Amino acid sequence: MVVVLEIWVLVILGVSQVLAISQNFTCNSTDLTALKGFMDGLESSIDGWWPTNSLSISSFNCCNWVGINCNSSSGRIVGLGLPKKRLIGGLSDLISNLDQLTKLNLSNNFLTGPIPISLFHLAHLEVIDLSRNGFNGVFLISIHLPALQELDFSDNFFTGSIPGLCVNSSGIRVVKFVVNSLTGIIPSEFRNFSFLTHLCLASNSLSGAISEFLFWLPRELDLQDNMFNSIGGPVSLDVSCNRLSGNLPDFFVACSIERKREGGDATAAKGAEPPQVTSIEKFDTTWH
């Protein structure tokens, strides 16, 4: 009887010790709950998260788990990066409880379903890369991410129009929606983002005019394989595989153009080539 009692005391002591340790070494409970929600949304597991048989005390701290970065002074999660981890399932709404998150990279997985709207309200989010997944759905609201710098939603199944960005996302540099099924026009509010250097919208079903303001973008503008029907003036232009017809605008004379990729139905635009093409560096309208 005494022996049995001693064993129970030992067991209880042991349990309370583990609890004390895990309480001390766990990360912020708000973040931990968010991670739990994120993981519950997945059908696959993440190696090394919630270790059940680990003897190392530090492994109880989610800040030490694979793919997680914490701010060392606040202890809050600021980065979640699990690219190419064969993740399967949906993206839980609870992920947006990671309210200090600055970088989210879940590219190259098998994630499906819509993106929770709450993710578009994270005040500190700077980089969001959800490219190469199976996400779908329509963007019903504008993206309200004031700290946003890079947004990559390429290679998914998004439909509907390009989402608006809030005016406060004035530091945005990169927007990529390549290879989706987006329709409609390029929102004119992009005109206001003076740091935007990469706008990649190739391989969608976008239509309307390619407005002149797009050519002020200094570095990369990818619009090939869409359904645009007129051009507004350029720096580096790829408009192959569209429905351009009629006269090419005067800017072909004034500016130098580089057609980065050839192909597409260039025959329609060919006859309209202006008479003096003087300063064009490369202009190839051949059909490959």
Ligand SMILES: *[C@@H]1O[C@H](CO)[C@@H](O)[C@H](O)[C@H]1NC(C)=O
């Ligand atoms: C856990 O925290 C308590 C109080 O904050 C402290 O007394 C104890 O030493 C800590 N335990 C470990 C294992 O650090």
Ligand SMILES: *[C@@H]1O[C@H](CO)[C@@H](O)[C@H](O)[C@H]1NC(C)=O
């Ligand atoms: C977790 O972070 C929140 C928000 O910063 C804070 O209020 C809370 O005290 C933190 N919890 C712990 C256990 O540190």
Ligand SMILES: *[C@@H]1O[C@H](CO)[C@@H](O)[C@H](O)[C@H]1NC(C)=O
């Ligand atoms: C880390 O958190 C502290 C306190 O919340 C904050 O002052 C600091 O700017 C953060 N550092 C980074 C790199 O975000």
Ligand SMILES: *[C@@H]1O[C@H](CO)[C@@H](O)[C@H](O)[C@H]1NC(C)=O
């Ligand atoms: C996301 O991770 C992949 C793989 O490591 C990397 O190639 C990509 O550049 C990252 N995305 C961003 C926006 O940093």
Ligand SMILES: *[C@@H]1O[C@H](CO)[C@@H](O)[C@H](O)[C@H]1NC(C)=O
């Ligand atoms: C933009 O920032 C200003 C000042 O910080 C704020 O008053 C306004 O509500 C913000 N607008 C949006 C759409 O977030």
Ligand SMILES: *[C@@H]1O[C@H](CO)[C@@H](O)[C@H](O)[C@H]1NC(C)=O
């Ligand atoms: C650009 O910003 C100005 C002032 O911030 C605003 O009045 C205008 O409506 C914006 N234009 C677009 C197209 O969003």
